[in-house]
Amino acid sequence: MRVGLVTDSTAQLSADEESALREVTGDLFAVVPLAVLVSGVAFADGELEPAHLRQKMNDGAEVSTSMATPAQFSNAYSTLFDHGAEAIITVTMSGELSGTRDSAVAAARNEESLVNVVDSRTTSAGLAGALAIAGAGIGQGHDVGSVAGTVADWCAAETRTAFAPETLEHLRRGGRIGAASSIMGRALQIVPVLGLSAGAVAPLARVRTRAKALDRMVALAGEAAADIASDEQQAYVEIQHADGQPNHPDVITLRDKLEGIGLETTFRTLSAIITAHVGSGTIGITVQTRP
Template structure:
């Protein structure tokens, strides 16, 4: 059976990654874009850079986002079917962070082929990792149910995310603050260290300075790498930043400090959609097993 694969743009896949995924799936891959609105002007995710978006947010421009629609997913399904897909796996960003998963499900209800929608409980690097797990299953010739189950299990147990926002204000405005809302009353006195737990933003630590927050990221990341290495021999660690500046002092610091501890890292810019919710100055690390 030829199985297609669809995800949404918050996985922030590079053009090289998209090309590779299309090759590995025999052309049966698609990424559906979400939309960021800046001053009332709509941009598909990626049409404006994360750095440009941060500049506009810092300048006080009104920024919001719009989920991917059922129509967009239906178009992606149709395209893959025209290329020969007989079934489709869909991996979306956390359903607790966006209605995009519901759009994917609604579009699937009108199709007469099997379409299995998996909530990644994550976004960005975590979601991209889930896509890689799905591709591995497709390449192994597994059936849709087995692949979807493996991806769901991986999302639940084999990826960790820790991050520090520049402030909690953007998460509060967008309603994505989750359990970290308990920190709002003390936001002026603390620097929050946050994570994703089952797709929801949760507080992991409260420290007094940005430097101590980076210390906590290093400690939590190395602990996660050690824990997840028990699941398999390969663990990937990605540093992610809102502005997309790989030479940023915090990015360089995390890279060097993790390297000194024997942890090799990669870099990924957050999508403009995620940047719109977490805000400028956000930096984080994702740790996960790889197939």
């Protein structure tokens, strides 16, 4: 059976990652973009340079996002079916963070052929990792149900995310934390370390300085790696930064500390969609295994 693979743009796949997924699926791969709105002007995810988005946000421009629509997913499904797909696996960002997953499901209901939608309960590097798992399963010829189940299990057990925003204001505006928490954080000069729990933003630690936040993230990475690694599966850490700067001092500090405890690291720029909600300057880590 020829199986197609669909995802959304918050994975921020590199050219090499996208090429690998196209190869393993026989070019039956599609990315559905979300949109970021800056002062009312819509840009497809990936169109805005991180530095430009940061400047706009720092200048006080109104920045919001728009989820991927059912029509976009329907178009992606139709294109893959027209090119020979007999079934499709769709892996989306967390349904707790966006209605994009619901759009994918709504579009799937209108298809006569099989479309299996997996809520990754994560985004960015975690979503990219889930796609690598899906691609490996498709490449090995496993059936759709088996691949989708493996992806869901991996997302639940073998990926962990933590991040530290420069401010809680953008999360407050988006309704992902309460106003009281935001006010308290500013008043006490608290630097939060947040994560994803069942796909939703959840507090992991509260410290007083950025340096301590980075130290806490390193400790969390070590704990997560010990939890998910095995004799067969090594854990690695993907560092993510909203401003797309692999040589940012925070990124360098975090990388050096992580590698100092024996963890391999890679780097990924956060999607503009994620940056719009967590704010420029946000740094994050995702600890996960590889297929």
